[in-house]
Amino acid sequence: MTTTADEQHAILEQVRKALHSEPRVRPTAGPIRLAWSEGALVMEGEVDSLAGKKLALEAAARVPGVAGIVDRLRVRPATRMGDGAIRDAVRDALLGEIVLADCTLRERVKGRLETVREPPDPHGEIVISVEDGVVTLDGEVAGLGQKRMAGVLAWWVPGSRDVVNGLGVNPPDADSDDTITDAVRQVLEKDPLLAAESITVTTHRAVVTLDGFVPSEEQRHIAEDDAWAVFGVDGVINRLEVRP
Template sequence: MSIQDDIIKQARAILEYDERINLHRSPIEISIRNGTLMLAGEVEDLTTKKCALQLLRNQQLAGVSTFVDRLTVRPTEQRGDGALRDTLCRALLEESTFRNCTLQGRAKEVAGQGQGFKKVDFETWQQADREPSGLVQISVEEGAVILEGHVPSPSHKYLIGTMSWWLRGGRNVENRLEVVPAREETEEELVDGLRLILEKDRLVEADQIRIDIRNRVITLTGWVATEEEKGMAEADAWCLSGVADVVNQIEVRK
């Protein structure tokens, strides 16, 4: 067995051992080249996608220096890119948190100067009305939402990313938003961001859930009425960038 095959075998064993990942329902392709381990395939939900990548990162596999995530989430319904973009833009317009952000949706690509050059054209849905302001540009390509621009706080970044994951029919979210002015995102900001997200999530009773964090590992405790609500709270936590793991100790009380 080659060194690469041995690494792939170790990685697969790690995924199979974790009860949150079902490789029968979510077949994950693992490959490695020049120290880069890549995960690809279509998985059943966001928790599986995020958990699989983070599990392998946390293991610090010998011979692996970088990771590439090409996993997508199986869409709950079929929707076109334009419909996904417009639905997200309308949802952000209704959210008061983003009134200080200019919101733009990618309209189309138009021919530009030079051979093969294309210019991306954005339609402005909202102009920021106060400072500090942000600029959020939304594109959707083959079911993947791409967020670019800048926002005034980590909470803005977390909430926009999560609302993008809430879209029915979406397959992936690339949150490239920068926080301006730049600063390191603290654990306290992660907790504040998740609390805001849980309060906005209509499928979760946020008052019944407690959030603890240590070394960027989020632990959820409390109680909810259904397994679906418990799973949604965990998925919301995985939406935050910079999370090392999510421990879901929420109880279901019917």
Template sequence: MQRSDAVFKQVMAAFERESHLKLHNHPIHMSCDGDALTVTGEVPNIASKKRLLRLTQMRSEGTRVVDQLRVTAAPAVGDGELRTRICERLAQAVEFRHCVICARVKGQLEVLRGTMDAAGNDGSGVVEVTVDDGVVTLTGQVTSLSHRRFASVTAWWVGGCRDVVNLLELVPAEADGDDEISDALHLVLEADRRVRAEQITINVENHRITLAGWVATEAERRLAEQDAWCLDAIDGVVNRIHVRA
């Protein structure tokens, strides 16, 4: 208990210094159980969730961190509606035009586009969406790391998502790295019509993303950063984008 309390105080102090946010209205809890440190609670957005987890891992002294943080969904969306929205968005995305799209409904698999026989064909894959209490789980297989990351971002883009667990397999296997993260974020920004991707530059070092460039509004600046935070397997985002006067 004392160890988790000490880590908690260090993490929350570092979080406030880094993000300039206080989470008094979003109670966070940490508890040690054997070789695991579990982090629970609700946070206002994906950036807060990723920051808290990264800071916890940095201060956990090698202890395994179990993520049970959830993003507050406002307004709340029912699991069925959220699952439908995500499946529709995946089906509409050019990036997944060759993928079979499925939903897991009450334990039963529903194929919404394509056939399972086609899932193994060259250039295709399968994405299965399950939603439980606002937590989206993606299973199946895709053909690139960029597509794997883009699937998570697509789920986050749909309002009402509280967390995304991406279990998509990569076939064929592909080594991850800074270039792969950069490629994925270019893909995401180009697909997000709310931002002008050509005005934003991306630099990735040791899985840490730095954004630069010029945009028209503060809202666009924040959206670009939010897109970056939605990517899986990153180590932070630094936003140096300027807003034109």
């Protein structure tokens, strides 16, 4: 159903209120910009964390009248890096991950597709490209575990502002709460910046709950961002306590 200009204006005001009511949505370069494009809500700007980005999108999606969202939100990088440096870091991270050892790796460099690795018996292909700090992963892999790990490793590069995980999975891999739980737990244990031994993970309808405790508020936020970085996670409930 087509909305009038007045109705669209009213919806935008409700979205702004929804964003202001979520304290974890913290823009870093001025307010999040909102507009309409072909009936979809366009959200553009920069926030301070991956959790903030996801929560902003969730808050907007709950507003009546928002039927679709064009996501142009970016995350403030931990370190400002050029696209070439980000691409190199993503490439090196994927090359070093044993779960992806049987995947062909290629990267787009100045419009050219260059082969980084081609195993003798490849099972899948990942193509890395970076533009304005946004990492895009294209190609096809053999399972959801590979798709998820590739996406998380791209998010972990300190210059990444967003990750578009366009990897297909062939043959199709059935997902479940249990597999999401396993993936999140694996990511938390793999993160070198996190002490994850006292964190428990449960998942219900793709919403992940983190329980337990960590030694600092910073690690509490790191754990939540790690969970959000896992493909297929629709929500994160962070119940971690800080115990120095």
